[in-house]
Amino acid sequence: MSKLLLYLKTDAFRKNLIAALVVILVLFLGIYFGLKAYTKHGVAIEVPQVKGMQIDQAIQALEKADLEYFVDSVYQMDMKPGLVIEQDPEPKSHVKTGRTIYLTIITQVPPDVAFPSIVDKTLIEATAILRNQSLKVGDTVYVSDIARxxxxxxKFAGQPLQAGRMVPKGSKVTLVLGNGRGASEVELPNLIGLSLSEARFALTGVGLSLGTISYSGAVLDSLSATVISQLPDTTAGFVGIGSTVDVTLSN
Known part of the structure; x- marks a missing residue:
C-alpha cells in the first residue's frame, strides 16, 4: 500500500494521468462533434408547401429543399389526377435535411368495386345504394310493368350487369324500371309511311287492331298507298290492349 501511495505522488503518475485525461477528452469531443455532423444537429429547414400542387411540381420543390419523398395515391371522383391532397409533415414544419416527406395524390385509375344488388329496389333506394358504392345512375329506361x-x-356498357360483378368506381349504369302500367297497356307504334297491310301487321303484333280506314285525295292504287296520319298518334304513348287505331292513307 505504501508503494502505491508513493507512486501516486510521482511525476510519472501525474504525467500518465494527464495524458489519459487528454485522450479521453479528445475521444469525447471527437465522438460529440462527429455525431453532431452526422446527424446535422441544430440544422433544420422549413418544409415547403406542396399540397395543392401537381406531383411533378411538388417533387421539384422537395428536391430543391434537399428533402426525400414517398408517394401514395387514392382515387376520388371529380378531382384532377396527380394533385397532391395531403403532405406529412405539414408545411412550414422544421425538419432535418434529407427527411422523407409523405405525399398523397389523386390517382387516374379508379379501383374496382363490387356491384351491389339493387334489382327489385325502388329508384330512390337504388340511387342511394349506388351512391354509397361511389357509382352513378347514368340513364333510366321504362318498360311495361305493374311495379312503378x-x-x-x-345494364353497364349496354350489357346486363349482375350483382357482385366488379366495375370501376364512379361508373354510370342504366336502370330498367317499371312504368306502373303493367301488361294492360302497350306502346302505340308509329304507322306513318307503312302500307295498309304493314300497318295492320304492326298493330296486331302489339295487341291492337285497325279502326277506320280513310283515304286522302284520289287513290289510284290502294296497295301502294301509305299511312299519312293515325289516330291516336304516337304522342299518346301507351294505349289499352285491344284498342283500335284509325288511319288515313294516300298515294
Missing part, C-alpha cells in the same frame, strides 16, 4: 319506378334490370 322499381328496378327490373341493370
Amino acid at each position: 319506378d322499381v328496378v327490373l334490370d341493370v
Whole structure:
C-alpha cells in the first residue's frame, strides 16, 4: 500500500494521468462533434408547401429543399389526377435535411368495386345504394310493368350487369324500371309511311287492331298507298290492349 501511495505522488503518475485525461477528452469531443455532423444537429429547414400542387411540381420543390419523398395515391371522383391532397409533415414544419416527406395524390385509375344488388329496389333506394358504392345512375329506361319506378334490370356498357360483378368506381349504369302500367297497356307504334297491310301487321303484333280506314285525295292504287296520319298518334304513348287505331292513307 505504501508503494502505491508513493507512486501516486510521482511525476510519472501525474504525467500518465494527464495524458489519459487528454485522450479521453479528445475521444469525447471527437465522438460529440462527429455525431453532431452526422446527424446535422441544430440544422433544420422549413418544409415547403406542396399540397395543392401537381406531383411533378411538388417533387421539384422537395428536391430543391434537399428533402426525400414517398408517394401514395387514392382515387376520388371529380378531382384532377396527380394533385397532391395531403403532405406529412405539414408545411412550414422544421425538419432535418434529407427527411422523407409523405405525399398523397389523386390517382387516374379508379379501383374496382363490387356491384351491389339493387334489382327489385325502388329508384330512390337504388340511387342511394349506388351512391354509397361511389357509382352513378347514368340513364333510366321504362318498360311495361305493374311495379312503378322499381328496378327490373341493370345494364353497364349496354350489357346486363349482375350483382357482385366488379366495375370501376364512379361508373354510370342504366336502370330498367317499371312504368306502373303493367301488361294492360302497350306502346302505340308509329304507322306513318307503312302500307295498309304493314300497318295492320304492326298493330296486331302489339295487341291492337285497325279502326277506320280513310283515304286522302284520289287513290289510284290502294296497295301502294301509305299511312299519312293515325289516330291516336304516337304522342299518346301507351294505349289499352285491344284498342283500335284509325288511319288515313294516300298515294
